[in-house]
Amino acid sequence: MLRPFALSLILGLAGAAQAQNTLSDRVTLSHGSYSSGGGLTIAAELRPKDGRTALCGTWAQSERQSSYTSGTARNIVQLASVYVKGQRIYQDLGFMPQTAPRLDYAGAPARCVLTDLPWRAGRVPEVFLPRQQISHSAGGGSDRNITFRQTGAGAMGQGLELVPFLTRNSHLLRLAPGPTVAEGRYSSGGGVRLAAEMVSVNGNAHLCGVWSDLPGQVDRTAPLGHEILRRSSARQGGKTVLKDLSGLRRVRARADYTGVDATCLDTGAPWTAQHASKALSLRLPAQIVYRSTTAQGREVIRFQP
Incomplete structure (x- = not known):
């Protein structure tokens, strides 16, 4: 659950967040991939706000992936958390907007929340994406045993052949x-x-x-x-x-x-x-x-x- 000050900041920016907030060239990327191919990328950065640290970011998922993993990315984003030098500063990144996968996330539309961490220049966010069991094999059936873990090319990974x-x-x-x-x-x-x-x-x-x-x-x-x-x-x-x-x-x-x-x-x-x-x-x-x-x-x- 978001803290009141974080919620108020999101609500205050809701109408203009994607138009006014964009990521800088100091963006930090975190990738997660499905065992069936494809995955997601979270782009985040830290900014000063009233003496505290604001967390800004966006996320993207592969355009082509298995039907088994379709619709699971947003839930994974909501389970993600951010650390700075081993200290967790925020959990549930569902406030971040989704964007199309891209090569360079500098300039990508973003949304920000304020954290309790005092501002200090030079710090970078470390995003943790928890390992997930997406589906279980039924033992000889058509179901696939698919897992998600923090590795690979993320949103640039392809789960399906691009040319039919x-x-x-x-x-x-x-x-x-x-x-x-x-x-x-x-x-x-x-x-x-x-x-x-x-x-x-x-x-x-x-x-x-x-x-x-x-x-x-x-x-x-x-x-x-x-x-x-x-x-x-x-x-x-x-x-x-x-x-x-x-x-x-x-x-x-x-x-x-x-x-x-x-x-x-x-x-x-x-x-x-x-x-x-x-x-x-x-x-x-x-x-x-x-x-x-x-x-x-x-x-x-x-x-x-």
Whole structure:
């Protein structure tokens, strides 16, 4: 149960919390994952308020996850608690608003509550997400034994295949020699490589291609490939022909993608001779893909094409 002063602060900000409160670049991330895939992330930070410490934050969950775990994230958030140097300062983070999963939570809409902790600069929140038994196996039945624990990629973790089975196998085409290739690197190591070409499929212009994770990645970046592709685009003749390339097929990294089975995405435009003659360019985003502040310091990872 919330203390009266915390409740009054929430009620006072209720009408404008999401519009006026946003997280800063000193945000701290905490991740939890389901054993079936997918999970949630809580982004929090501490701020001064009348000599005491205000706790601000937001949370997000994976867009795609098992039906067994759907609807359980909010309950987990309500069971979460926050510690500062081993001292619990708040329990039940249900006051935090839900937001869409993102790479960088700086600037994300947030809500704040006031705690009893006197303000001291340099402290960071440590969010504890309790282990949960989501479902129990019925012993040979269809039920799955699913648990939740504080680990993994959180809201960036995927519980289901991003490209549905029928879509993935309906328009496969082997890439011709010399497809357009683009790649980007994480500042922490490793990266993403993309290979694609424009092809006529049933009279429409399609972008056919594949992508690969490049070796050398750290745990923070390993699950981010699909999100990088979602923010990528294809341009031809100075115009964007397709946004969101996350439907392309993931394959093992290689130097030559000739002959690799690729997924084809419909651009919605009729095929013309210009599609074959104009150069294709693949645009990957340049941005911060991970940011978190811990007691040991701040970690920032960038992706650069």
